[in-house]
Amino acid sequence: MKIAVIGVGYIGTIISQVISSNGFEVIGVDSSKKNIDKLSKGKCDIQEPGLEKLLKKNKSKIKYYSDYSYAKDCDVFLVTVGTPLTKNLKANLSEVKNVAKCLAPILKDKAIVCLKSTVLPGTTEEFCKIISNNFKKKIGKNFYLAFSPERLAEGNAINEFKNLPIVVGSDDKESIIKVCNFWKKVLNVKTLKINTYKGAELTKLANNLWIDQNIALANNLAMICSQYEIDVNQVITAANSLPKGKSFVNILNSSIGVGGHCLTKDPLFVANLLDDLGYSGKMIREARKINNLMPRVYINKIYSFIKSNKLNVKKISMIGLSFKSDTNDLRYSPMIDIFKILFRKFDIMTYDPIVSSDDFSNAVGKKINHFSLKNCLIKSEIIIFGCAHKNISKIQIEQFLSMNKNKLVLFVDGRHAYRNTIKLKKNISYMAI
Numbered sequence: 553m554k555i556a557v558i559g560v561g562y563i564g565t566i567i568s569q570v571i572s573s574n575g576f577e578v579i580g581v582d583s584s585k586k587n588i589d590k591l592s593k594g595k596c597d598i599q600e601p602g603l604e605k606l607l608k609k610n611k612s613k614i615k616y617y618s619d620y621s622y623a624k625d626c627d628v629f630l631v632t633v634g635t636p637l638t639k640n641l642k643a644n645l646s647e648v649k650n651v652a653k654c655l656a657p658i659l660k661d662k663a664i665v666c667l668k669s670t671v672l673p674g675t676t677e678e679f680c681k682i683i684s685n686n687f688k689k690k691i692g693k694n695f696y697l698a699f700s701p702e703r704l705a706e707g708n709a710i711n712e713f714k715n716l717p718i719v720v721g722s723d724d725k726e727s728i729i730k731v732c733n734f735w736k737k738v739l740n741v742k743t744l745k746i747n748t749y750k751g752a753e754l755t756k757l758a759n760n761l762w763i764d765q766n767i768a769l770a771n772n773l774a775m776i777c778s779q780y781e782i783d784v785n786q787v788i789t790a791a792n793s794l795p796k797g798k799s800f801v802n803i804l805n806s807s808i809g810v811g812g813h814c815l816t817k818d819p820l821f822v823a824n825l826l827d828d829l830g831y832s833g834k835m836i837r838e839a840r841k842i843n844n845l846m847p848r849v850y851i852n853k854i855y856s857f858i859k860s861n862k863l864n865v866k867k868i869s870m871i872g873l874s875f876k877s878d879t880n881d882l883r884y885s886p887m888i889d890i891f892k893i894l895f896r897k898f899d900i901m902t903y904d905p906i907v908s909s910d911d912f913s914n915a916v917g918k919k920i921n922h923f924s925l926k927n928c929l930i931k932s933e934i935i936i937f938g939c940a941h942k943n944i945s946k947i948q949i950e951q952f953l954s955m956n957k958n959k960l961v962l963f964v965d966g967r968h969a970y971r972n973t974i975k976l977k978k979n980i981s982y983m984a985i
């Protein structure tokens with residue numbers, strides 16, 4: 553069985569590497585020549601736990617091309633191209649539609665196609681029509697097509713891709729069977745069948761909508777708690793003890809902001825859909841606004857701390873710059889917004905073991921050079937952790953902070969990751985909202 557992964561960006565890279573390391577023949581096809589050249593050398597810009605090892609292991613096994621004709625003998629096609637927002641915040645599905653047009657002429661008889669990019673309900677049906685109308689191939693006879701949303705989370709991508717249950721939805725019964733068998737064979741994971749494309753497409757949106765709304769709820773609670781000087785973690789832990797439905801109330805953690813490629817756009821897909829259907833996407837947009845407000849909430853709290861303690865702050869350190877822990881993905885990272893506001897007033901020192909200073913410079917539009925963790929922790933009066941990469945040692949954080957001789961230091965924990973796990977000396981105040 554030969555498998556083609558179409559679109560080897562973040563998701564396509566993880567998928568192709570894992571499937572290849574499970575012993576299957578894999579090729580990658582991507583319209584970006586630059587991407588192909590890098591991957592062919594066993595390199596890529598993504599930082600994920602375990603990925604470097606896989607890239608080394610599979611270097612000579614996976615072949616990458618920018619031309620679809622190299623995939624004409626493949627039995628299975630996994631489509632993982634991007635589905636970003638347009639300038640007016642609508643779903644841009646043009647990459648998916650382009651794939652249908654490029655794939656249709658090269659599909660061999662009985663090929664299996666599995667769409668994995670996050671899309672609006674109706675997209676897989678349209679994808680099917682492009683192939684069947686323009687190229688007279690019949691679904692369930694000449695080719696098989698299903699939608700299997702990719703639900704992995706960055707920072708734990710390899711592990712999640714290997715273990716999460718896979719949803720398989722299609723309007724064609726035979727396609728559901730073929731695609732479920734495929735996932736069983738390559739990953740041996742549980743599959744969940746849905747008897748329409750639209751149902752599977754909506755499942756993925758439902759997942760990210762739930763996460764974004766849930767974090768907005770936690771962030772609303774956090775805003776109240778920060779005013780009343782209550783520990784929001786205690787409130788959430790206590791609230792989560794209530795049994796509800798088949799499980800318990802499950803409020804997630806509040807944080808310095810929600811970033812990344814998916815949570816910032818997928819809820820808007822649903823909001824637009826509700827508007828188009830004559831309902832209202834207002835509640836979803838409000839949750840997005842709450843989550844987008846969090847960097848400002850943190851900054852205001854930092855300013856109040858400076859004012860009430862009459863501090864003359866010169867240096868602020870920003871550590872953990874990506875949108876979440878253990879990835880170098882800077883897309884919509886709250887730390888970008890925070891940098892853009894703070895650098896006008898303060899000297900900013902940055903450190904991140906996996907986000908390069910060049911990538912951060914590009915994201916903020918200003919040339920910066922990282923400092924060492926030690927320098928950041930010893931010299932600054934305010935220290936902001938945007939996330940908590942596992943490879944920043946807690947012992948080192950404690951050790952370097954204890955060498956900070958400033959009279960008063962504010963340790964800002966944007967992810968509630970360090971409150972109970974590191975000891976802080978008396979001159980250090982802790983803040984997490």
Ligand SMILES: NC(=O)c1ccc[n+]([C@@H]2O[C@H](COP(=O)([O-])OP(=O)(O)OC[C@H]3O[C@@H](n4cnc5c(N)ncnc54)[C@H](O)[C@@H]3O)[C@@H](O)[C@H]2O)c1
Binds near residue numbers: 564584634
């Ligand atoms: N990044 C995540 O954490 C994540 C998680 C789950 C689902 N998703 C979804 O997966 C999809 C891919 O996301 P990503 O983060 O990997 O995006 P990405 O931008 O990193 O990768 C997309 C790749 O597709 C390539 N491409 C574009 N048009 C093409 C075409 N016509 N033919 C071949 N290649 C083409 C691009 O060059 C790029 O390398 C999106 O729909 C996203 O919403 C992403």
